[in-house]
Amino acid sequence: MSTGLTPDLGDPDVLARLFAPARDHKIIGLAVSGGADSLALMLLAHRWAATLAEPPKLIVYSLDHALRPEAADEVAMVLAAADNLGLAARGLVWDDIKPETGLQEAARQARYGLIGGAMAEDGATLLLTAHHRADQAETVLMRLAHGSGLEGLKAMSPLSRVEGVPLFRPLLDCDPASLAALVAEAGLIPAADPSNTDPAYERVRWRQLLPTLAAEGLDAATLSRFATRMAEADAALTQMADAAFDELVRLDGFGAASLPRAALTELSPAIAQRVLSRVLNIVGGRQKPRALGQVERLHEQILGGISKPLTLLGAVIRPRAESLVISREPGRMLPEAQTLLPGADLVWDQRFLISNLSGEAGIQAGPTDFLPRHRLEALLGFKVTSPAEAIRTAPIVHDSAGQLLALGGWSFDERVKVELLID
DSSP states (O other), X not given: OOOSSOOOTTOHHHHHHHTGGGTTOSEEEEEOOSSXXXXXXXXXXXXXXXXXXXXXXXXXXXXXXXXXXXXXXXXXXXXXXXXXXXXXXXXXXXXXXOOSSOHHHHHHHHHHHHHHHHHHHHTOOEEEOOOOHHHHHHHHHHHHHTTOOHHHHTOOOSEEEETTEEEEOTTTTSOHHHHHHHHHHTTOOOOOOGGGGOTTSHHHHHHHHHHHHHHTTOOHHXXXXXXXXXXXXXXXXXXXXXXXXXXXXXXXXXXXXXXXXXXXXXXXXXXXXHHHHHHHHHHTTSSOTTOHHXXXXXXXXXXXXXXXXXXXXXXXXXXXXXXXXXXXXXXXXOOOXXXXXXTOEEEETTTEEEEEOSSOSOEEEEEOOOOXXXXXXXXXXXXXXXXXXXXXXXXXXXXXXXXXXXETTEEOSTTEEEEXXXX
């Protein structure tokens, strides 16, 4: 929780508190770019580990994005500093062709992709990053400007998953000036990335506004405290929305959801929109879980009494007399047929977890596309009422001889297990 005060980074008890969520991990990665914040993270993680009877192995990962000629020297500096501390370290390079637009987002994806791959090779189960209080404040301001709801306004969570990489941010309650002082005391000279002061980037523009806002009382500590309160409110609403979801939403084996219209309209807007957002996220293949404005408009249409099907976020919303049925939209980025490796899992369309429980190769999963209802009903043993698009977009699994092993969430053979992902 943000206190507004800078923790005493020289106090072992403070370090124990800051790094507590990492305590049970045996191998931990550190993302260190060479800036003051990430060098401070490396120093503090090293100090924290030294206080433990059974310290984790710390591995420093430093990435050259190949966007500036100085970056290679900065990585070399990080590797040398890590070596001086006795830490393992790896330098990585993003040597792909760079996109002409969306460079920052592409660089972020590449960063976590490369570090995540290196972590998998090294057995690291958690990545520490140096996001601090000012980063949190900038995130809050950006999301306020973009009209985010509570989920966005809680800004960065200490623990999260980014591009599939499990992430921990131990320094969110730390002031960057304290981190810079720590690095100076250690005799390290941090790298200076000119993009951190380039007003072409939105985050930098908010960063440059922070001193003016602080003069009016809206400083980084206040914004960070606001994010903490939003996280608490978000958790409370999530708890209520989850209870409503469990009570109202029914998911079938084809991945379609149904929920009663009357009960949905009786919920408060904040809860109803969260229920709808979660349903769309599950059914639509997890396309844009934070598309709040679109979900708000859908809720307004439901309150107004929709009478025709709508499409949104990869899903089709079909009104029925007393319910809404929400199915995957056909033709929207559905995966092609994919092979299940022996003994391996496959996440299909971000909706189904399909497991090959055998040592058999040649098992494939793909879209059902079309099966007549009478055949479906003969296979399943009950009347099928799901919309046609739900059936067409559900996975169907065959072995190399063409034998049907699974359909949607139903397995017909012990070689395969299928589970609908609802979280």
